[in-house]
Amino acid sequence: MIARRFLIGAMLAWTFATATAFAVEPDEMLDDPVLEERAREISAGLRCLVCQNQSIDDSNAQLAKDLRVLVRERLVEGDSDEQVLDYVVSRYGDFVLLKPPMKPSTYLLWFGPILIVALGILALIAIFRQRGAAMIAVESLAPAALSDDEKNRLAALLDETDTIDKTGGSA
């Protein structure tokens, strides 16, 4: 029973592992493992134009397959990784890159989150400073210690109240 379960588990694991690994078909692969590795890396960074949240390395779409083949053909012809990417971007725009490039039009995208966090920290500092100042202000408004004269008067007044309470005087 346990062995059977293990077998089923192993089979499922195998199915999922192969299903999610990649969409590259054996006949697309290059014989040169170094070139193939570069091709895989480039493909993983290129968006499939059909299934837009997948890379062409993951996608089974026909257009993705043709793009994978194109990437490999260009590598075989001696293109650098850069040149291959540049060609695809020249046809489809920056949208085809899964990682957006750093350039003036994307600065907001790259630095926006940092900017917002920085603004938040500044706001926090401002708020704490303001509160600190308010606390100091409150403390400085605290009355000075009682003078001896005042202490005596206070004691006398308290005594008076006690006496009234003890004698059952009305509150």
Next chain:
Amino acid sequence: MPLDQTRQPPPKRLLFLLPVAVFGVLAVYFAVGLTKDSRRLESVLINTPAADFQLPAIKGRANPDREWGLETADFKGEVTLLNVFGSWCIACQVEHPFLMQLKQTSDVPIHAIDWREEDLDAGPNWLKHYGDPYALVGDDPVSKAAIAFGVTGAPETFIVDKQGVIRYRHIGPMNAEVWDDTIYPLVQELRKQ
């Protein structure tokens, strides 16, 4: 004791408005960004020369005077349309009657890329069945020309001017409305240049 002195100064109104302003800006961004269809990408190839490509003719359309069925040079000299279709493409079937109608009523030559056919007969048979509205047709089984034109799906239609420069791309089936409102006015304008 004058307690008023312990009160904080009245908060600056502007500071209270800040979150509202941030919300407003985000709302505008989302309103634009989330309603934009990312499948209808602006082509980056508008106003650039059509890519250098050569495609063989589809079966039955071979012309002994021509080396290729469709090539870049075919787009020079007059304003032309380039239609990307495939026999596998349902939306192309929807568009097709309108292209047949254009063949009768308009004087704009329509060239075509027969894209990603599984076999040599699929495209020609489809055109035999539904009618052939095209001037020249190139066979593009592995997306060579399609990628060069930045095609993301079928049908797509490009307007190419006399100098062979891509001027417009329409994604999806063309119809009378698109033709009358956008494509034909642009073709006429480009013809004057």
